[in-house]
Amino acid sequence: MAKKLTHLGKRGDARMVDVSAKPATERVAVAEGRVAMATKTLDLVLKGDAKKGDVLGAARLAGIMAAKRTHELIPLCHPLAITKVAVDIEPDRKLPGLVVRARVKVTGQTGVEMEALTAVSVACLTIYDMVKAVERGMRIEGVRLIEKSGGKSGRFRAKE
Secondary structure (H helix, E strand, O other), X not given: OOOOOOOEOOOOOEOOOOOOOOOOEEEEEEXXXXXXXXXXXXXXXXXXXXXXXXXXXXXXXXXXXXXXXXXHHOOOOOOOOOOEEEEEEEEEOOOOEEEEEEEEEEEEOOOOHHHHHHHHHHHHHHHHHHHOOOOOOOEEEEEEEEEEEOOOOOOEEOOO
């Protein structure tokens, strides 16, 4: 049997899901994305020589701020009292580029998948913005949910 879409009413109208009857449980989500760029651009970022300043620090902060404001960006998301957001950015010489990973945690009645995905997306966009003067052809790619735990649906882990 196909799962029904919880954000749609009987007539197909958008609605916010009522989570008031759900128990508050610990919920964690991890998302990931990549910014592919030329090796020369990656070296510039890692040296800290970008004209706009600390690219990695700004991207981490932007990701954290975005996770906290997800409900303002995605129309049907609930405002959540997030208890932890961590944004990690690692160089990947094979890409070449940067791998951005966000881990978001809450004890609540709904999950934090959208917050983790928003954190990654905005961190990637910040990286692009800060070095676009050097390379406009960078690619933001592979933004996806890696894993989530908690809630009625339990644990999810993406296949590699």
